[in-house]
Amino acid sequence: MVDEAAIGATPRDDHGYAVVVRGLTKSYGRVKAVEGVDFHIARGEVFALLGPNGAGKTTTVEILEGFRQRDGGEVSVLGYDPGNPQSKLRDLLGIVLQSTAVDPYLTVEEMIGMFAHFFPHPRAVGEVIELVGLSAERTTRVVKLSGGQQRRLDVAIALAGDPELLFLDEPTTGFDPSARRGAWEVVRNLAALGKTVLLTTHYMDEAQYLANRVAVIASGRIVAEGTPATLGGRDHARPRVRFRLPAGILPPAELVAETDAEGFSAFATEDLTRRLHTLTNWALDNAVVIEGLEIIRPSLEDIYLQLTGGVTAQDPDLPVDPVAEGSR
């Protein structure tokens, strides 16, 4: 039925890359949605595409999925051209769309089974259900699932065909915190299975927790790419030390700390070890109690807002939001 000789029916060798995108462009009428996007995703990698609404995330992903035709540029997904509808690529992809799309009257088990039948080498339904943590709901009708459970079912459906590459388009939008944690564990499980995952999100903590690498897209272009720890020079930004001293006591002058209205003092430094030592030594020598001592680096969110021209853009040297460094 499928013409094997059709162009793009045989995968090309992409040297270990699951996705290669070069100079991708796409316009809707006069609106340029994507203006020359480039990125690579290695096999087995969890790659996050970050960006504000309307930045071109979904357009880019839908071109990779084969739902949209590109105007220009080179795209290779698992060695296939997704613009060629005859390719066997679809059998190798798992796609979770932005909106939940399930038949409300079938059970979890039936729904996954239905999709599994469309694929040549499906994964066992029971296995998929376990992987997304819906074992207790296997005979529950979809209409009775909570929002978080429905989203997990979406992921399960995407997994039914045992895909090599998964597209997760804003998988946790609208979730409560515990449902998000649950969904994150599912994605971690997928990564552990060696699947390649392309994730789009506008939650920075999500990208930080899940992704090996992130790219930020704004106005149709990639504006930064790197690991969550190094994106946008985050690792080179100067850390800031912030603390509070008892009323009437001033910090040592050599630290050049500024004190705000709430009594917190702070200074930025290139030489964190030495300066911190100066501070604590001084405190011990003078029997001063330091309260709320913390070291702050620009969070991924600060970097993101800066890159995408967000409304609350911060000086990268003076971040205000202490995102827990240990979360990754």
Place this chain on the structure above:
Amino acid sequence: MNSLRLTLWQVRYTNKAYWRNPAAAFFTFLFPLMFLVIFTALLGHGHIALSGHRISLSTYYVAAMASFAVISASYVNLGIGVTFQRDSGILKRIGGRPLSGWAYLTARVIHAMLMAVLLVIITAVFGRAFYGAAVPAGKDLVFFVVMLVVGSASFCALGLAVTAPIPNAEAATAIVNATMLPLLFLSGVFIPIGDHAPAWIQWIGRVFPVKHFADGLQAGFVGSAFHWNDVLIVAAWGVAGLLIAARYFRWEPSR
């Protein structure tokens, strides 16, 4: 798995989902019988002369409601149901793979045709039991089955075609009913249309497929002459619907 087996397998899921949607099952199965009871109670006394045949009005309504049931199960059910599935994103997800998309839709069509046949049987048995209406038999039954299969398939094709101009699920019920209800009235399905009806109504009956389909089924019930013309005109509409669907059918929500 080849496409035929895939499609037949999918019919099972369509069937499960169908019976678990109480609203759809209620409307499709109860409406024709309810209308049959109402119309025969209001208008079903006495007889009517149809092209030389004198038939009881209750038999007339049993045949008419059989046509109505088929159109509900095919055109109305697919036109509304498929638009809802398109809007919810199910079609986008399944239709992303060409084979599975068409298998999914074909399964819906096959299932709708099976439901149409089941509804006709129920209506005929109900009519026979409570109104002593005639049922198709002998040579008439063969023609009747031909009209039933061609008609239900054609109205399914038109149901798929009508989803193309429907912008969203909220508009589906209104548009599907607005395109079908007037035709049902003007084609004598709810109220018999005699030879003295206004010319424009007779013209509508000749052009659109509903009257031809209803006449074809009626011929089976009352034993009047069966016209192959009716089958051909209904089939022509079905082919037109199929062509429109093949060209304009959308797998994705319009927003």
